[in-house]
Amino acid sequence: MTPDLAPDLAPDLECVDLVKRFGDTTAVDNVSFTVPPGSFFSILGPSGCGKTTIMRMIAGFLEPTSGDIRIKGGSVLDVAPNKRPVNMVFQHLALFPMMTIAENIGYGLRRRGLPKDQITRKVGEALERIGLPGIGGRKVDELSGGQKQRVAIARCMVLEPDVLLLDEPLGALDLKLREHMKVELKALQAAFDTTFVYITHDQSEALVMSDQIAVMNHGRFEQVGTGQDLYYRPDTPFVAGFIGDSNRWTGRVERTEGEAIEMRTDSGLVMRASGAGLKAGDRAEIFVRPESIRLASSAEALSVFDNRLQGTVTSILFNGAASRILVEDGVGETLEVTLPQSGEFAALKRGDAVHIGWGSVQGTCFGRIA
Incomplete structure (x- = not known):
């Protein structure tokens, strides 16, 4: 096994020979990839190809059959989900309707036992960075779909994860808002300077936002590259037919x-x-x-x-x-x-x-x- 690298030299995320089987079914078949610090990495593929399984293994909700998952050079296989330096945004945002926006964003900080003044400061900074200053006292149902999306991201980012996982977070939005949020998400990723790992079946989302895209099919990566690589220089018939x-x-x-x-x-x-x-x-x-x-x-x-x-x-x-x-x-x-x-x-x-x-x-x- 490759020795652990110093945190400042290692990629933010590295999956090595990752395999996940459910009985006789192989959902993820010997997948390896690295995600450099501060990048936007997307896993793109049709439903059932294994992309959500990879995401859940990184988050710690599933245990790999074999292989390794490393964050900042260190294996996290024996680390509980709530102790891993990752956070996750789901398609259904799971904001708490009975709480204010500030309370939603500060929820994880309160669970960690931070002092109230630190929580207030961090929540205020997060609201500034997502472009929604001054709305901390509002309720969730007073926000638009795009604003709720940004609040869900802010709730994750105040915990300062090394990697933010996004599981098809735009899937429930209407077409016009989804197009707008593609640009918003890329801007938010740059503003927080945090590594985003994004899964989607929508090629347009991946092409617009990603620094690197992995095209997945039947549990394997067919090709990993920039959007331009995949579009103009596909490696396989599946990539040529799936992209564009x-x-x-x-x-x-x-x-x-x-x-x-x-x-x-x-x-x-x-x-x-x-x-x-x-x-x-x-x-x-x-x-x-x-x-x-x-x-x-x-x-x-x-x-x-x-x-x-x-x-x-x-x-x-x-x-x-x-x-x-x-x-x-x-x-x-x-x-x-x-x-x-x-x-x-x-x-x-x-x-x-x-x-x-x-x-x-x-x-x-x-x-x-x-």
Whole structure:
């Protein structure tokens, strides 16, 4: 086992070869990761992938089957949940309605037996940092959803945890408030300068707020990286399909040249993309982002692209600053193209004939089990 590091050199959180089994079911399968001090780390994945199980093991509510959990370099496996230097914000905030805001925030401090003047000072400082000074005397039901969210975070942060765990805390909010709270949470994390470990099934939340994201599937991490890494350089078909929108084709590789491949799709189209480790005859999948595809009224305008198709607009889905254009490619498949509202194609309508194209570097190809 790796020796403990000095606290000032160690990551705030480190999980090593973490495994959790429930009977014959493996919920977490040999997961390792580190979270540097002061960072925002998200675990992103579909329901049932194991992300909440990891969170509950870090908090001490579940015991790992094997592996280690270290905070500031020291193992916490034998440390009781209430003694670990972590705190947790749940989706259901569990604020006490019979208490004032100040009493809610100071609850943990009172449990620790701090003097009243220290509690008052710390609560006041926390209210300032969450941008809600002067509301300590109000009741919980007088606050908006976003204000309640900030109070729940302040209640955790006054205890000065090394790591704050957030278990899908925006899930119960309406869409507009959820979008606002993404920015708020990132600002609060910077204001408190505390490590946040956040779990979610919402890719937008993870992409907007996180310094690093772990994409989880079936108990394992498929890829850990920045939002840009995951979006533009996915390591696996699952990551390519789970993060953002993608057009996807399945087929067989006909030839390769370095990391460039040429594939014939199951519908008969020939496409070129980037794909390492593939050889002629392999079954494969190509993923292309909708915003990477270009639209033109003539084939000549797309002559610089390796991939060119002709199709018919079947639907235009307005989405604010951009529209999603669905194009039938002539062989029974529909592509999605993202375009800004203004410009040459602002007047595009259903039934219009169009040409589409994209470069081979915009397509990512992965091997597929036949």
